[in-house]
Amino acid sequence: MKPVPFRYQRAASLEEAVAALAGAGADDDVRVIAGGQSLGPMLNLRLVRPTLLVDIHRIEGLRAIDVLPDRGVRIGACVTHAMLEDLPSGDRLPPGLADVLRHVAGGIAYRAIRCRGTIGGSLAHADPAADWPSALAALGATIELAGPAGRRSVAASAFCLGLFETAIEPGEVVAAVVLPGSVIRRWGHRKHCRKVGEFAHAMAICIDRGGEALEAWLGATGGAPVAIALDRGALAGTAGSEAQRRALLRERIAAALPDSIATGDAYARHLHAQMAAEAVNDILANR
Amino acid sequence: MMDAPAEAAIDLQLIVNGTVRQVRTEARTSLCDLLRDALHLTGTHAGCEHGVCGACTVLLDGQPVRACITLAAACDGRAVTTVEGLSGPLVDRLRAAFQAEHALQCGYCTPGMLVSAVDLLERKPGADDDEIRRDMSGNLCRCTGYVGIVRAIRSCTRS
Numbered sequence: 064m065k066p067v068p069f070r071y072q073r074a075a076s077l078e079e080a081v082a083a084l085a086g087a088g089a090d091d092d093v094r095v096i097a098g099g100q101s102l103g104p105m106l107n108l109r110l111v112r113p114t115l116l117v118d119i120h121r122i123e124g125l126r127a128i129d130v131l132p133d134r135g136v137r138i139g140a141c142v143t144h145a146m147l148e149d150l151p152s153g154d155r156l157p158p159g160l161a162d163v164l165r166h167v168a169g170g171i172a173y174r175a176i177r178c179r180g181t182i183g184g185s186l187a188h189a190d191p192a193a194d195w196p197s198a199l200a201a202l203g204a205t206i207e208l209a210g211p212a213g214r215r216s217v218a219a220s221a222f223c224l225g226l227f228e229t230a231i232e233p234g235e236v237v238a239a240v241v242l243p244g245s246v247i248r249r250w251g252h253r254k255h256c257r258k259v260g261e262f263a264h265a266m267a268i269c270i271d272r273g274g275e276a277l278e279a280w281l282g283a284t285g286g287a288p289v290a291i292a293l294d295r296g297a298l299a300g301t302a303g304s305e306a307q308r309r310a311l312l313r314e315r316i317a318a319a320l321p322d323s324i325a326t327g328d329a330y331a332r333h334l335h336a337q338m339a340a341e342a343v344n345d346i347l348a349n350r
Numbered sequence: 351m352m353d354a355p356a357e358a359a360i361d362l363q364l365i366v367n368g369t370v371r372q373v374r375t376e377a378r379t380s381l382c383d384l385l386r387d388a389l390h391l392t393g394t395h396a397g398c399e400h401g402v403c404g405a406c407t408v409l410l411d412g413q414p415v416r417a418c419i420t421l422a423a424a425c426d427g428r429a430v431t432t433v434e435g436l437s438g439p440l441v442d443r444l445r446a447a448f449q450a451e452h453a454l455q456c457g458y459c460t461p462g463m464l465v466s467a468v469d470l471l472e473r474k475p476g477a478d479d480d481e482i483r484r485d486m487s488g489n490l491c492r493c494t495g496y497v498g499i500v501r502a503i504r505s506c507t508r509s
Contacts, residue, residue, distance in 0.1 A: 064399040064400070065378065065380075065383075066378040067378065068376060068377070068378055069377055069378055070377060071360060071377035071421070071423045073423070073424075073426075096421070096424075099419060099420065099421060099424070100401060100416075100419060103380075103400075103401060103416075103418075103419025103420065103421070104400035104401050104419055106378070107380070107399050107400050107418065107419065108400060116377070116421075118421075118423070118424060120424060145413065172488065173404070173487060173488025173489075174414055174466070174469065174470075174473075174485060174488065175404065175407050175414040175415050175416050175466065175469075175488055176401060176416065176488065178410075178413040178414055178415055179415050179416070179419075179420060258487065259483075259484055259487035260487045260488050
C-alpha cells in the first residue's frame, strides 16, 4: 500500500508545470497531481508507477473563482469541491448556477475528500462515475487547457472521450473551467450510490435555461457522459402522467446509452432511467 | 525502511499541533506515514490507505483531509492538527460524549471520527441526525453500529 519511489516537483506557475512536462526524460512516466484524491489511491495501490510527479495545487492563479463580464464564471483547475460547496450566496454568480455548483460539489464523496479534490483533477482523471464530467457538459462549460503550444479550449461535452480518456494531449494541463452566465431557470441533479459518498452507479442532470431544448445528461455510464435528447414539447406531452414521462425517458435513454448498457445490463438501465426521471421531476416540481 | 534514492529525498517544514517540525523524507511518503513513522504521532491511524475508511483524517490548515492520500511533500509549510493536538471546549465535550455514549469500542476509527466530528460541528453547529449521518459517512466504524457515535455528536450540537 505504498507508492513506488518518484521525484516530486512543485510548480509555482502554469508555465512551470508545462515546462516540467515538456522537460521530462523519454524514460519518465510523468503525472500531474492536484488534490490527489484519485491519484493518491492509485499511487498507494501501485495502479500507477510514475517516475515524476508535477504538483500544481499551489499555483495561485489556479485556485481563483472569477465572475466574468457576462456573469459567467471562470473556475481555476485547482479550485476544490469544498470551495464550490461553500460558494457564498449573494449575487456574485447567477443564482441558478451557484445552486447547481454548490449541489453537485457538495455531493462528491466526503468532506475530507472535497477539501483536497479539485474540479480540474476530477476532469483530467475522467472517472466515469465522477460528477463533474456530466454536470459541466450539461452546464455548457468550456475546459481551458495549457500546453507547449499555448492555450486552447475544448467544450465540456467533447472533453471526456471514454473510460479515463480525455481530449487532453500529452504535455497539456487543465487550467480552468469556464461556465456561461445565461440564467438557469430550473435544474435537477440526481445520482444513485450504494452508500453516501461512494462512487455513483447512475447519475442524471437536467438544466432548463428557458429554451425549447433541455440540457439532459447521464453520468456514471461506464464511459463518457451521454446526452439525452429532450425538449419541452415532448415533456409537455406527458404532463400529468408520471408513467408516460418515465416511458418517454426510458425510450430516449435507450436511444442514447452505449450498447454495453443499452443491450446488456437491465438493472443499470433502470437506475439511469430512474435518476433521469427524478432529475426531470425536480425541474417540473420547481415550476 | 529502505534508503530513498537521493533524488527522491525531500526536506519539509510543517507546523504540527502548533510546533514547527523539520523533517527529511521521501517524495512518496504520505502525510499519514510521516506523522506516524517520523514524528511518532501514532494517534493518526492508517486503515484502508486509499481514502475510504477515514481513520487517518487530520486537519490541514483547519480543513479535514485524508492523511493517507495526501502527500507529505504537498504539506510543506502548512499546519497539521492531529487527534493529539485537538483541544478546546468543543473537543472536551466531544471526548466526554464519546465516553458517555459508548461511541467507541476498539478505538481504531476514533481519531478520524473525532477530527471529522469537530469539523462537522464547527461547520454545522445545529446539525440534526440525518446531517450527522451524512457528514460522518466518510468514517467507517466496524464496532459500534454508529448509533452511539451519532448520539455523541448530536449531544454536542447547538439545539
